[in-house]
Amino acid sequence: MSVTDPSRFGHFATPPADTAFSHEEKRVWPSFVRGIVSREQLTTLRAMLREAGLRLVQCHGCFDIVHPGHIRHLRQAKSLGDVLLVSITGDDTMKKGTGRPLIPQELRADNLAALDFVDFVFIEPGPTATDLLDWVQPDVYVKGKEYEFNNDPRFQIERSTVERHGGRVVFSSGDVVFSSSALIAAMEQSVDPFHARLAQLTQTPELELGALGEALGQIRGKRLLVVGESIVDTYTMCDRPDVAGESPVMTLRPLEQRRYDGGAAIIARHAAALGAHPVLVTAIPESAEGRSLAARLSAEGIEVRSLPLGGRLPEKQRFLVGTQKVVKIDQVEPYVLDAAQQRALAAIAADAARPACDVAIIADFGLGLFTPTLTTELCELLRPLARVMSGDVSGRRSNLLAMRGMDLLCPSENELRDATRQLSEGLPAATWTLLEATRSRNAIVTLGGDGLIAFDHLTGTNDAKTEDGSFSRRLRSEHVPALAPVALDALGCGDALLTTASLALTTGCGLLPAAFLGACAASVQVQRLGNLPVSTSEIRKVATRVHGAHLTFATPEALEARGLGSRRAVG
DSSP: TTTTOOGSSTTOOOOOTTOOOOOOHHGGGGGGGOEEEEEEHOOOOOHHHHHHHHOOOEEEESSOOOOHHHHHHHHHHHHTTTTTEEEEEOOOOOOOOOOEEEEEEEEHHEEEEEEEEOOEEEEEEESSSSSHHHOOOSSSEEEGGGGGTOOOHHHHHHHHHHTTTTTTTOOOOSOOOOHHHHHHHHHHHHOOOHHHHHHHHHGGGOOOHHHHHHHHHTTTTTTEEEEEEEEEEEEEEEEOOOOOSSSSOOEOOOEEEEEEEEHHHHHHHHHTTTOOOEEEHHHHHHHHHHHHHHHHHHHTTTTEEEEEEEOOOOOEEEEETTTTEEEEEEEEOOOOOOOHHHHHHHHHHHHHOOOOEEEEEEEOOSSSOOOOHHHHHHHHHHHHEEEEEEEEEEETTTOOGGOOOOOEEOEEEEEEEETTTSSSSSSSHHHHHHHHHHHHEEEEEOOOOOOOEEEEEOOTTTOOOOOTTOOTTTTEEEOOOOOOSSSSOTTTHHHHHHHHHHHHHHHTOOHHHHHHHHHHEEEEEHTTTSOOOHHHHHHHHHHHHHHHHHHOOHHHHHHHHHOOOOOBBBB
């Protein structure tokens, strides 16, 4: 092997500190020994430079974003000597404001080392280059033109250090001026409110990845009771639509049919997928279809307690072309329960909750299983037995106001306004009316593509409005944007949110992390067709992705220690 073969030191490597160099190597080494160097390696290489009579040029800075101004600055610096050393300020001592550096030191160093006119890169652990300049003693120290008349005492010390060792300080031309800080500030100012809010949320201690991972882990083993109608959601995939010849009606040709468990059944399946022990109280017809549903749920670890009724399972059919829904048909015969059947359903639910359960969910899908009286009675029966009680509604026949004493209500904005008859008032006012009318604690109001707002009812506060008419003294609100990059199918998002947030509250976490985890679950659900259970690992991935929206760099070991598994540097 030739002594000048770069493989002697490895790919893009620098030699060990105790390497002995031949005369030929000393003559040609700058052409092949390049990259990021340690202090010991730099000491050896500096001695070689002196022995070989080569001039060392040094530049120092943060180099957070390598822009055209940096390129011209470094290229000009290289022209002033034989070898160019670029030193960068380490992450721990960079004082550029919150969120800086944007790019971690390892990647900043890699970016500079990739430039063909940069010979060495050194990560300086100190806040300035003074100590490094004192022992490297460059022949030329190059700074930007803006430093020529700069009276910053830190630079003045650097300048005197270089000149004390016989070096000279040169200021680059400055004909192209950029600033990493200015570029980053401009990007931050152009960030839309969605990303700005996400960045704010990820800085909240309650939403730290480790805390979220711990809450998800504590869901396992929780006992969940859900009372509500079970539904079959049928998706019929069709060929592209055409117009019939006999009249202007759409013609569809079915290609495939997919069936999903919906209603209270999917809530129970979500809970099982998250590691909880769900008990489903529902109405299941005494038919082959009903027995098949019960067997399928039991196979997933769901305890099913049914009120036997006649008829068939409610079915909601949707016809799709590609991923677009074009027709919906409800094959639903509303339940009509007499007084005896209502008492029986209440007794089944209370018995299923005993001796106690961590969370009880009442899910009224508006199919007639609940009357306002039965809903209120269930709330009274289950309240002493459940640590957390949650409720949600769907459909015009449901009654949100009948859900009393809840820890969490999860209506959509439209459902909330319909229930309170506050169609034009502000959302906080409508939410306050709901929580006061139901004597409930919290509400998560979903806003479709705009995400959700979590409202915390501040009890014991003055009921009078503030001077500006707001309800800010009585409600604390937190907005969580929609977390899915693409919304494919909104069916079941509310169920995933309700289940996850309710279970999270049982772990002792606050409303905001519960709402955030619920939003993560909804994000998983909305990105796929059909109603499928959301797992813990899928929620973890969304939480990790959201936190990774701000460029991060961490080792897999560090991320494992934070509780959410490994990830690569992302941006």
